[in-house]
Amino acid sequence: MSGTGISVAIVGGGISGLVCAARLAQLGITNSVVFDTGKHGPGGRCRSRYISINGKLHIFDHAVQFFTVSDQRFAKIASFLHNKKTVKLWHGKIVRLKMGKQPEEIKNMQMFIGTRGMQAIPECLSSLVHVEGHKWVSSVHWDPLNKKWQVDDNWFDYLVVAHNGKCASRLMEHSGAPLIHNLLKVKFGPVLSPQTQVMQLCSLWVLLFALQQKVALSYDGAFVEHPDVSWIGNNTSKYCENQLECWTVISTKAFAAKHKVPQEFIPPSKEKEVTNLLLNGFSEVTGIDRKTLTPCFTKVQLWGAANPLNVLQGEGCVFQASHQVGICGDWLVSPCIEGAAVSGLSLAEVICRHVQGERRDVGLKNHLQPLETEAIGAFPTSKKLFFNPNK
Ligand SMILES: Cc1cc2nc3c(=O)[nH]c(=O)nc-3n(C[C@H](O)[C@H](O)[C@H](O)COP(=O)(O)OP(=O)(O)OC[C@H]3O[C@@H](n4cnc5c(N)ncnc54)[C@H](O)[C@@H]3O)c2cc1C
The missing domain is CATH 3.90.660.10 (Polyamine Oxidase; Chain A, domain 2)
Known part of the structure; x- marks a missing residue:
């Protein structure tokens, strides 16, 4: 599909947005731009802080701590990152701590970390795609006559919303894509309200x-x-x-x-x-x-x-064919690096099929399902070791 001239604006340079752009490029859609607010680089919730203490830099992972692999498609990305020396296996000892009890070791979990902090992952992915960093997208609008998206002052064929929260909901509110805005409505709280159909x-x-x-x-x-x-x-x-x-x-x-x-x-x-x-x-x-x-x-x-606390279960992403707009992010698969990456991959493939003529909505009618995970996210593992870094 090389040279299609198809342009895609991806708003959000977390793992889902970066993987989406990289997969689009792999499929021949090379004219995509990832917009990300990050002052110190893209990555969203997958970044580290390098803090100077007593004149020496120290790495602190301030969100993602490590990740696991259970999905065959994600195993390929993990393997790529491993070959690039961006991630490595972590042999640290992880336990469960309950007050007054002996630590209980968690075994049989293959854990990966970035080689220079978790931030190494978005740094590597962003080297493969075009990122406009430190850029806050403040308005997007669908032009149904020309079938184009206006993203601030630029025009694109497709729009990808690769973030969630209040920002995504506000961004899409007057965009001309009410079905997409509806799915991005959000509330906050530590305990999921029963039967809620809002993220x-x-x-x-x-x-x-x-x-x-x-x-x-x-x-x-x-x-x-x-x-x-x-x-x-x-x-x-x-x-x-x-x-x-x-x-x-x-x-x-x-x-x-x-x-x-x-x-x-x-x-x-x-x-x-x-x-x-x-x-x-x-x-x-x-x-x-x-x-x-x-x-x-x-x-x-x-x-x-x-x-x-809930995920929109289905095909890993959302896409409205008539409006050439999609959503990717961890909340469409599972709250973790693997979930975000799989969602980005899925949306890139859906966009590619749309460019080739398939006219199918994805995920617009799916339901939100409650999710039980650790507070810091999910750690999907599989009995079958998909990824053998020694091979
Ligand atoms: C404290 C914490 C610990 C975690 N620990 C783990 C862990 O150990 N292992 C694990 O696998 N997962 C963990 N997670 C979950 C993991 O971080 C996420 O699942 C994953 O990073 C989500 O990626 P994403 O691309 O969906 O979204 P995000 O990372 O949120 O990316 C969205 C990006 O969009 C940008 N953006 C938003 N609005 C705009 C706009 N208008 N214009 C331009 N850019 C915009 C944001 O700045 C952000 O960079 C943790 C999360 C947190 C918060």
């Missing part, structure tokens, strides 16, 4: 902290049962660094709902309160004396639209 997202707080001295724990990461903390992860052991000890602590959904503030403006008093409460939680679940937890660096962040 529901939870929020999560993240605390990053560094200690001068190593703490003696027998594990590198833990899913935690605690009212305030859902995950703790040791970035220093993960990335084999030997300076300070850098930890990520991720809150529970309930904690985030209780302490919700505008994520762009966190009042200093809330920052202090959340830091203190999550450090208390870390101390309680690890058994490390709180008085000895005196970080030389702390930073908190609120992911207002962290993870979906």
